[in-house]
Amino acid sequence: MNHLQEYHEQKKAQNDSNTKRRVVIIGSGIAAVSAAETLRRLNFDGAISIYSESAQLPYERRLLSKQLYHKETQLSLHDAKWYEEKDITLHLKQRVIHIDTKRKELHLANHQLVPYDECIIATGAKAKQPHDFYDYENLLTYRSFEDAVKLSEYAKRNRRCIVVGGGILGLELACLLADAHLEVTLIEQLPSLLAKHMDPAAAHLLHQYLKKEKIHVMLNTQISNLYGISRAEGAELTNKKYINTDFIVYAIGIQADLDFLKNTDIKHDQLIHVDRNMRTSTAHIYACGDAVECEGVHASLWKNAEQQGAIAAMTICNKQQEYENAIQPLLFQHDQFSCFMAGNIRQSDQYIECLDEENSKFEKYTYQNGMCSGALLINRKEQIPYAWNTYQSKAAYPFAGK
Numbered sequence: 001m002n003h004l005q006e007y008h009e010q011k012k013a014q015n016d017s018n019t020k021r022r023v024v025i026i027g028s029g030i031a032a033v034s035a036a037e038t039l040r041r042l043n044f045d046g047a048i049s050i051y052s053e054s055a056q057l058p059y060e061r062r063l064l065s066k067q068l069y070h071k072e073t074q075l076s077l078h079d080a081k082w083y084e085e086k087d088i089t090l091h092l093k094q095r096v097i098h099i100d101t102k103r104k105e106l107h108l109a110n111h112q113l114v115p116y117d118e119c120i121i122a123t124g125a126k127a128k129q130p131h132d133f134y135d136y137e138n139l140l141t142y143r144s145f146e147d148a149v150k151l152s153e154y155a156k157r158n159r160r161c162i163v164v165g166g167g168i169l170g171l172e173l174a175c176l177l178a179d180a181h182l183e184v185t186l187i188e189q190l191p192s193l194l195a196k197h198m199d200p201a202a203a204h205l206l207h208q209y210l211k212k213e214k215i216h217v218m219l220n221t222q223i224s225n226l227y228g229i230s231r232a233e234g235a236e237l238t239n240k241k242y243i244n245t246d247f248i249v250y251a252i253g254i255q256a257d258l259d260f261l262k263n264t265d266i267k268h269d270q271l272i273h274v275d276r277n278m279r280t281s282t283a284h285i286y287a288c289g290d291a292v293e294c295e296g297v298h299a300s301l302w303k304n305a306e307q308q309g310a311i312a313a314m315t316i317c318n319k320q321q322e323y324e325n326a327i328q329p330l331l332f333q334h335d336q337f338s339c340f341m342a343g344n345i346r347q348s349d350q351y352i353e354c355l356d357e358e359n360s361k362f363e364k365y366t367y368q369n370g371m372c373s374g375a376l377l378i379n380r381k382e383q384i385p386y387a388w389n390t391y392q393s394k395a396a397y398p399f400a401g402k
């Protein structure tokens with residue numbers, strides 16, 4: 001029987017035997033798993049199928065950058081039995097290449113067609129590659145379990161590396177590679193690391209820490225040229241310096257891969273547009289996680305993806321819960337150093353700050369219109385609950401009128 005006949009048989013059998021709804025979920029990250037889990041928690045008794053191009057059981061992507069060497073089973077969100085018990089069917093190594101929203105069918109890369117009643121898109125994002133990505137084998141990006149395995153192999157076999165990108169992921173990778181005794185150069189094109197979240201005093205403490213960890217930081221610069229035959233062996237920078245290297249890891253952001261939405265009526269540009277119930281512009285299609293923008297906000301954080309997945313499931317079950325665009329705080333932590341960042345620390349009407357340079361500790365709160373609009377802590381972990389609460393509750397500027 002060919003795929004088409006098989007599909008019509010399946011469809012007929014399904015129509016004949018039950019009228020239960022079929023939910024298909026594209027992707028197997030936290031947004032997808034949270035959606036599937038919530039559907040079952042709400043007693044949804046139709047079929048739930050997850051289609052993902054990933055070969056692994058859904059896993060904890062956040063942990064990939066918290067250590068260098070991983071065992072697949074230690075990262076899994078649930079074991080295979082959990083999916084069986086919940087009657088959630090996992091179709092791994094299956095890439096969706098198109099959604100026919102009129103016929104309500106997914107098209108898979110293996111030419112199979114999958115009918116659905118409700119479809120949740122949870123396809124996340126891919127690591128951004130530089131535009132001039134050379135054809136060198138030792139230029140890496142970092143997003144998936146496979147990327148983590150590859151990086152750990154490079155770390156074992158080599159001595160020097162460049163990490164491009166001074167955001168949280170770049171910092172985490174630079175620290176992991178330095179822990180593995182590599183000579184690390186961290187390159188950032190902006191004048192500061194964690195540029196969106198830092199203040200000069202905090203940036204100074206961060207620099208001092210990285211220097212102690214023997215990470216060579218270069219700001220205000222980019223790679224202008226790479227040299228080598230089949231591998232990049234040296235990088236010329238826009239500041240005219242030249243660095244020898246054994247490999248380069250790019251941590252320069254993410255982008256959603258939405259090619260499979262071409263020729264559909266699902267409204268998207270770089271991201272899929274959803275409302276607060278995770279509905280897209282097309283009936284019976286929902287989207288959540290790193291692939292979406294909700295009212296102009298792209299959260300790209302774990303907890304937001306998890307909440308959005310749950311809300312997509314609630315919408316399908318007619319439980320009207322709206323997503324709150326509450327951006328989670330950011331944390332960078334390594335060994336003796338911790339940095340907590342929430343909200344906008346760079347612009348304010350008023351601020352309160354306390355620097356203890358001797359002990360590398362710093363605390364700052366910013367206020368706009370009299371309300372807390374940002375919090376930043378360096379090496380003040382014990383203050384995190386207070387800082388988060390002050391920021392979240394938009395606490396009033398304590399010295400108003402004094």
Ligand SMILES: Cc1cc2nc3c(=O)[nH]c(=O)nc-3n(C[C@H](O)[C@H](O)[C@H](O)COP(=O)(O)OP(=O)(O)OC[C@H]3O[C@@H](n4cnc5c(N)ncnc54)[C@H](O)[C@@H]3O)c2cc1C
Pocket residue numbers: 026027028029030031032051052053054061062063064065094095096097122123124125126142143144169257260288289290291300301302303305328
């Ligand atoms: C190394 C790393 C560390 C991180 N650390 C933190 C952290 O500390 N805190 C935090 O809040 N966030 C962190 N994040 C971000 C967080 O992991 C993401 O926000 C979250 O994983 C997004 O989940 P998602 O389900 O939307 O997408 P993803 O996790 O990206 O999953 C999407 C899945 O869809 C599959 N897919 C894509 N396209 C298709 C297709 N066409 N057909 C079939 N399958 C497809 C992909 O293979 C993938 O498995 C980190 C991210 C990375 C990469």
